[in-house]
Amino acid sequence: MVATIMMPQTHVAAIAVEKAYRKGEHKVPVLLGVDIEVRRGEFVSIVGQSGSGKSTLLHLLGLLDCPDVGEVKLYGQRIDDLPQRSRDELRNRVFGFIFQFYHLLPELSVIENVLAPLMIRHSAWSYWKSRKAFQEQARELLDRVGLGHRLTHKPSELSGGEMQRAAIARALMANPEVLLADEPTGNLDAETGAEIMELLRSLNSRNDLTIIMVTHDESIAQQAHRVVRLAEGRLEAWGEAA
Amino acid sequence: MYKLLLCTRYLRTRYIALASIISVMLGVATMIVVNSVMAGFSSEMRERIHGILADMVLEAGSMNGNEDPEWQMRKIQEVAGPYIEAMSPTVEVYGLLTLRYGGQYMPRPVTLVGIDPVTKAKVGTLVEHLENYKPALDENGRVARPAEFSRDEPPGWNLPRTYMEYRRLRAQEQKAMPDDDEDDAGRNDEKAPADPSDLLKQLNDLAEENHDEVLGALMKARLYVGSQIISFPFPGKNGEKPRTVWMCQPGDDVMISTVSAGKSPEARNFHATIVDVFKSGMSEYDSNLVFMNLEELQRIRGMIDPPDDPEHGVRSVTSIQIKLKNFADAKLVADRLQAAFPPGFYQIRTWEQKQGPLLAAVDVESTILNVLLFMIIAVAGFGILAIFFMIVVEKTRDIGILKSLGASSRGVMSIFVSYGLSLGMVGSGVGVVVGLLFVRYINEIERGLTVITGRKVFDETIYYFPSIPTRVDAFTVTWVAAGAVAIAIMASILPARRAARLHPVQALRHE
Numbered sequence: 001m002v003a004t005i006m007m008p009q010t011h012v013a014a015i016a017v018e019k020a021y022r023k024g025e026h027k028v029p030v031l032l033g034v035d036i037e038v039r040r041g042e043f044v045s046i047v048g049q050s051g052s053g054k055s056t057l058l059h060l061l062g063l064l065d066c067p068d069v070g071e072v073k074l075y076g077q078r079i080d081d082l083p084q085r086s087r088d089e090l091r092n093r094v095f096g097f098i099f100q101f102y103h104l105l106p107e108l109s110v111i112e113n114v115l116a117p118l119m120i121r122h123s124a125w126s127y128w129k130s131r132k133a134f135q136e137q138a139r140e141l142l143d144r145v146g147l148g149h150r151l152t153h154k155p156s157e158l159s160g161g162e163m164q165r166a167a168i169a170r171a172l173m174a175n176p177e178v179l180l181a182d183e184p185t186g187n188l189d190a191e192t193g194a195e196i197m198e199l200l201r202s203l204n205s206r207n208d209l210t211i212i213m214v215t216h217d218e219s220i221a222q223q224a225h226r227v228v229r230l231a232e233g234r235l236e237a238w239g240e241a242a
Numbered sequence: 243m244y245k246l247l248l249c250t251r252y253l254r255t256r257y258i259a260l261a262s263i264i265s266v267m268l269g270v271a272t273m274i275v276v277n278s279v280m281a282g283f284s285s286e287m288r289e290r291i292h293g294i295l296a297d298m299v300l301e302a303g304s305m306n307g308n309e310d311p312e313w314q315m316r317k318i319q320e321v322a323g324p325y326i327e328a329m330s331p332t333v334e335v336y337g338l339l340t341l342r343y344g345g346q347y348m349p350r351p352v353t354l355v356g357i358d359p360v361t362k363a364k365v366g367t368l369v370e371h372l373e374n375y376k377p378a379l380d381e382n383g384r385v386a387r388p389a390e391f392s393r394d395e396p397p398g399w400n401l402p403r404t405y406m407e408y409r410r411l412r413a414q415e416q417k418a419m420p421d422d423d424e425d426d427a428g429r430n431d432e433k434a435p436a437d438p439s440d441l442l443k444q445l446n447d448l449a450e451e452n453h454d455e456v457l458g459a460l461m462k463a464r465l466y467v468g469s470q471i472i473s474f475p476f477p478g479k480n481g482e483k484p485r486t487v488w489m490c491q492p493g494d495d496v497m498i499s500t501v502s503a504g505k506s507p508e509a510r511n512f513h514a515t516i517v518d519v520f521k522s523g524m525s526e527y528d529s530n531l532v533f534m535n536l537e538e539l540q541r542i543r544g545m546i547d548p549p550d551d552p553e554h555g556v557r558s559v560t561s562i563q564i565k566l567k568n569f570a571d572a573k574l575v576a577d578r579l580q581a582a583f584p585p586g587f588y589q590i591r592t593w594e595q596k597q598g599p600l601l602a603a604v605d606v607e608s609t610i611l612n613v614l615l616f617m618i619i620a621v622a623g624f625g626i627l628a629i630f631f632m633i634v635v636e637k638t639r640d641i642g643i644l645k646s647l648g649a650s651s652r653g654v655m656s657i658f659v660s661y662g663l664s665l666g667m668v669g670s671g672v673g674v675v676v677g678l679l680f681v682r683y684i685n686e687i688e689r690g691l692t693v694i695t696g697r698k699v700f701d702e703t704i705y706y707f708p709s710i711p712t713r714v715d716a717f718t719v720t721w722v723a724a725g726a727v728a729i730a731i732m733a734s735i736l737p738a739r740r741a742a743r744l745h746p747v748q749a750l751r752h753e
Contacts, residue, residue: 056747064646064746085650092648103643103750107251119244120649127243174647 010076011040011210012061012178017070019056030056032233033070038178038212043204045213045221048230054214055182057230061212062095062180063087092121096171100183102163104155110166111151114138117174141169145199161192168199179203181213185220197223244649245657252633252661259661262629263669265622266726270673271680273615273722274714278681280608281718282711288601290524293367294531295593296330296563298572300579303587305335306503307545307558314562314583321582322575327567330361331559333539337500339471339532343489350471352532354500356539356559359397365565369393372466373519374402374492399464399535401517405493409515410458412493461495463514463538469521470529472496492516498532503543503558510542526600616725622669623729626662630737634658641741642749655742662734663727670726674719685709 019031030053038044048054059065060072063079072080079090096117097103104113118134119127127134142148145165155163164184171179181200185193197220203209213224221227229236253259300318302308311331319326333356340349362368369375374390390402401409476487490496498514501507514534521528536559540546546555566575572592579590594601634641641654680687688710691699700710 059747062646064750088645088648088650090648091646097646099750103639103646105248105640105643107248107255107640112247116244116644117647119247120644120647120653122243124243124246170647 009039010037011042011074012212013037013073013076014057014061014067015071015073017057017060017067017072019053019060019065019068029233031060031067034230034233034235036061036228036235038210040177040210041204041208042226043201043211043213043224044226044228045215045224046228046230047215047218047221048236049216052230053233054216054230058180058182058212058214062097062178063091064097092117092174094177096174096176096179098164098167098171098179098181098184100186102155102160102167102187104163104166104170106155109152109154110147110158111135111138111142113155113166114142114170114173116170121174138169138173141172142166145169159192160188161195164188164192164196165199168196168203172203176209178210178212181211183215184213185215185217193220244644245653245660248657249660249664252637252657253664256633258629258632259665262622262626262665262730263672265625266619266666266669266730267673267676269615269619269622270670270722270726271677272618273612274674274677274719275680275684276611276615277608277718277722278677278712278714279684279710280611281713281715284604284608285713286711287524287604290367290522291597291600292593293370294522294524294527295596296365297566297569298564298575298579298590298592299596300562300564300583301589301591302558302560303589305501305507305560307333307560308587309547309556309558311557311559311562314559317582318562318564318579321578325566325568325571325575326564328361328364328565330358330365330563331536332357332362332561332563333536333543333545333558334560335500335539335543337498337532339467340497340499341472341490341494348489351530352468352471353530354498354539355531355533356536357533358536359399359533362533362563363397365563367522369397371520371522372397373469373521374517399517401460401464401493401515405491405517406458408491409460409493413458460517461513461515463498463512463542464517464535465496465498465514466518466520466533467496467516468528468531469519470525471532472516472519490516492518498534500543503545512542619726619729622726623733626665626730626733627736630658630662630734631740633661634737634741637741638744638749638752641744642746642752645744645746646750651742654744655738658738658741659731659734662730662738665734666727666730669730670723673726674723678714678719681712681714684712 014034014036016033016035017031018029018033020027020029022028034053034057036044036046036057046054046057056065060067060080063072066080071078074090074094079087082090104110105116108116115134115138122130139148139151142151145168147162147165147169150158150162150166155166158166164187168184179200184200185196188196200211200213201223204211211224213221215221300314308314315329315331318329333354335354335356337352337354338349339352340347342348357368359368375393377385377389378387379385387404390404391397472490473486473488476485493516495513495515497511499509499511502510520531520533537552537557540557540559541549541552545558546552547558548555564575566572576590576592579588583590644654645651685700688700
């Protein structure tokens with residue numbers, strides 16, 4: 001607990017967040033007061049069984065959802081109660097998401113998918129003016145994740161690992177501070193999963209990227225700096241990873 | 243930027259969107275075609291009605307008419323001289339035209355109009371509708387016989403040479419084989435004298451005295467008869483072309499019954515010679531109007547005072563037809579005439595007022611048609627709505643992805659609204675082009691359809707237009723196209739709002 005009180009280093013935090021979903025008339029509680037603080041440059045993995053609320057926590061941290069109770073903070077400033085526009089802006093600039101099912105846009109080519117965050121950030125005119133530079137940047141990123149030869153392919157023409165690498169490139173394109181990964185290896189075979197983890201670890205160490213990863217795979221989770229366990233809506237244990 | 247990109251991608255990859263483009267296109271094209279044809283018909287019709295009716299008519303309150311047309315015309319000239327181009331006195335009265343066809347007497351109710359053809363031709367179209375001024379065509383549309391009169395000749399009451407020969411021939415036949423009931427009508431009509439040396443001229447001139455013996459002499463009463471009064475369409479049997487059967491023709495005599503002017507009207511019967519056939523293309527006129535020489539009609543109806551002095555007696559007319567230099571002045575002229583002529587005896591009406599119910603009916607018809615057709619586009623709109631909802635459901639996950647990447651709700655909404663806008667624009671753009679092309683080549687299309695179906699689509703013997711009249715109104719086209727785009731946008735707003743309101747987490751979980 002002592003380590004978490006180092007305020008200046010705290011990058012993202014959730015304080016006493018609660019979240020419940022409605023299913024018809026019933027209220028299904030998912031998170032029952034969760035506190036988590038992630039320092040800058042830290043690689044944290046959240047583990048737990050299916051339905052334990054780990055994805056929900058990730059969504060709350062990345063402003064995809066709002067907590068019923070509690071606060072989400074970025075550098076100590078509350079961000080979950082910001083107006084919609086500012087939250088959209090933060091999602092675009094500060095947070096990068098990668099998902100288990102990659103979630104690439106099927107109508108767009110790989111490079112267009114990677115450019116999507118910048119297209120969203122800039123108006124049509126200002127995007128058009130600097131499109132050359134953006135495209136160059138996207139090409140470099142795709143080279144880095146090993147997809148330099150797949151620029152104009154559609155997602156449906158890629159393998160699972162390639163799609164996930166494209167999704168990572170897309171997340172990095174926005175130059176985020178925090179990468180939120182929801183089961184990034186969940187849909188991949190062990191070998192490809194290891195490659196993806198390797199990529200994430202190098203991003204964390206080389207780019208000082210804060211990474212919060214949700215997984216149910218203990219061995220994957222152990223590759224992070226710290227493992228947080230969620231069970232029945234509560235944090236069960238804090239532990240430094242090996 | 244992503245909005246544009248995704249919008250165009252969706253447009254290119256969703257072929258179902260083609261369905262809505264086609265439905266918008268068809269709606270727009272149909273509206274343009276129908277409106278153009280309706281406008282063509284109605285403007286053609288208005289032109290014809292206007293031509294026959296003259297701009298404005300000063301009518302008498304009763305069938306007896308008002309005295310002294312010269313005085314009336316002088317007065318009109320006095321109050322509204324600068325606006326008047328021409329005037330023509332007429333007598334209008336109901337009558338019965340009886341013709342003999344196939345051994346039977348066929349009575350036809352008609353409107354008998356006594357005119358002075360020269361001035362009548364100045365106030366409206368007359369020569370244009372007279373058959374003697376048109377070349378006779380055979381079945382294939384080639385000129386079989388040149389026109390009897392050239393357009394430069396003023397219209398008159400003379401029978402052209404061809405028909406005069408026909409009339410003489412018939413008279414000779416009848417003399418050789420007297421028809422038992424041909425002359426039992428007890429005719430006491432006056433006939434023109436004849437001099438064998440210049441028969442044509444003589445026969446055409448009116449006679450002072452009876453000369454029953456002259457073969458082929460014309461009656462003093464002469465007529466231009468509406469074409470549909472003396473003819474009927476004969477439907478072609480076994481794929482034959484339908485043709486028009488004429489029951490009589492110029493040179494024949496018919497019997498006219500009408501009423502005299504005066505306190506107690508009496509029946510007046512007389513024989514008259516048809517000198518020409520009137521065919522305006524407006525069935526209302528062609529089946530009803532019989533033009534007659536004004537002086538003779540006045541004499542027969544007793545509209546000359548004193549009756550035994552036709553040379554110097556004061557004549558009466560039932561109306562003065564007026565042509566204005568500019569029809570826009572009609573209101574002003576009408577007001578002036580209203581003030582100058584006592585309202586009990588005179589009535590002033592423009593041609594539009596005279597044909598008010600017909601014109602109003604055409605307007606109502608076209609309004610209703612437009613409403614109905616606009617509903618077609620509205621149906622297309624609902625098609626877009628349904629297709630869009632489908633696309634939004636299909637794209638739910640993509641919407642979640644976009645939101646996770648920081649796209650705002652407005653941005654997501656504008657993807658779908660601009661999608662609808664482009665569907666509407668493409669649909670109505672193509673619709674305008676297709677519609678205009680259809681209108682441009684409508685007669686060719688009609689001919690093609692006739693060949694394919696083996697049935698005449700546009701039967702000119704029914705409509706009396708040689709081809710389908712069309713008139714493209716730029717304003718209508720713009721209005722239709724803009725309306726279609728507006729409907730497409732409106733139809734896309736609902737699904738777009740739904741897309742915008744999707745919760746990103748739920749959208750991402752959507753399978």
